[in-house]
Amino acid sequence: MNMIEFKQVSKIYEDKTVALKNINLVIKKGEFLFLVGPSGSGKSTFIKLLIKEIEETEGSIFIAGRNICNLKSNRIPQLRRNIGCVFQDFKLLPNKTIFENVAFTLEVIGKPVYEIKIQVPQVLKLVGIFSKINSYPHQLSGGEQQRVSIARAFVNRPPILLADEPTGNLDPGTSEGIMKILSRINLIGTTVLMATHDRNIVNSMRRRVVELEEGEIIRDQKRGVYGD
């Protein structure tokens, strides 16, 4: 089953910058895919298009077989509930505890309290940060914060997880831990798409690699490496 499909997708920003040019790509359910390329190659645009933070200029994007291009704005929240997002800067709320940060996702989508009380500790155990459940983000290291951020993205068990440079701010050892969590989440059946320019990680994981350069796909390799 195709989880994500790009059909001749182009994105040209208002200032005429061409971010993506005629992208065709199929990502199957349960795949783990690295999106690599230098800064400005279109990785972030790719991710923003998937959560409809921006609109494509041309082409169609399908998620789980459904065209999301002409999705009405009041259907976008539903789309986002099915796509977890992890970012380089974690985006945790500083005045909420770890529990509250993760619970926030569930509160926002209207889950009842008893469900929140079960699901949050579960996912915190999954990412290995359960012991910090009552701490605040500033009391945690970068790696720990990123685990919380992954927990928040995944607590709702979305079929797709997007990660935009999740290890960008972390040292290699910590990054390895984050990658283990993402692999574990992928093993449960979640489709994971990770944008990165961390050469070591890509090379050590040996997963599918799609390389972007100036908005175009220049390489699509099963079990690939970062490249030269």
Next chain:
Amino acid sequence: MVRPRYFFSEAFISLRRNFFMGFTAITTVAITLFVVGFFTIIVYDIQGIISSVESEVELAVYLEDEISEELKDYIEEEVLSWEETDSVNYVSKDQALERFRKQNEGSDILKEIEGNPLPASFEITLSSPEKIDQVALRFYDKDGNFIEGVNDVIYGKNYVNKLFSITAIVGTIALLIIVVLILAAIVLIFNTIRLSIYARRKEIEVMKLVGATNWFVRIPFLFEGFFEGFVGSIISIILLYFIGNFLLIRGERVIVDTMRIKELAIVGSSNIVLYVYIGVAVLGGLIGILSSAIALRRYVKI
């Protein structure tokens, strides 16, 4: 997915955070709505006076002190013979003084009166009030002077016309002030909401990221705006109740005294006041919601 407790607490957290801004906005709304309510009541009141004056249009013909009994009787008979006349009431100098004493009971002015400066008069009511100008003219001769024995002719039409122009002026000025104040209130609430949105931009970003519906993001801010508008309106109602009523009753007394209107619907007991209170509360809430809606449109792209 209704979570009133969540929306309430989020709104109050914001209010606490921007206490000063919120306070300013609430004060502005209170002043604005006080002015709105006060002028509405005044304009309504003056209109009430006009209609009560109109319904009992009366011509007061003041007589010279030296008028002879014959001439007085002649005028009375003459007036009674006109078909426009409904009734004629003679008020002697003594009766006039007595009436004046009663109207100004307890006032210092009574001590200053020596003798009886008040004239005797005929009070003429008309069966067809619209003809009052014509009737009044009959007390003038060809040269525009009063006929013999008559000192002055005063009738309600003058008051009515004056009142109409006063109402128009009061109304226009009030409208201008109200428009400016409402705009100021909107701008101020808009600003508090803008600050709240700014203070919570990270939360909003995360909310949208994890799939909060647009209304879920908006409602706490709308609540906050509504609350500011509504509290402002409550304060203005309290002000209207105490200060407004006090001023109005004073003003009414002045009007009643100067115009010698027998009876007047006293504002405090009239339904209009209740309607003004309700209107003010609704307007306050609307101003609040409207301002935050504008701020949300501008600063929260959903």
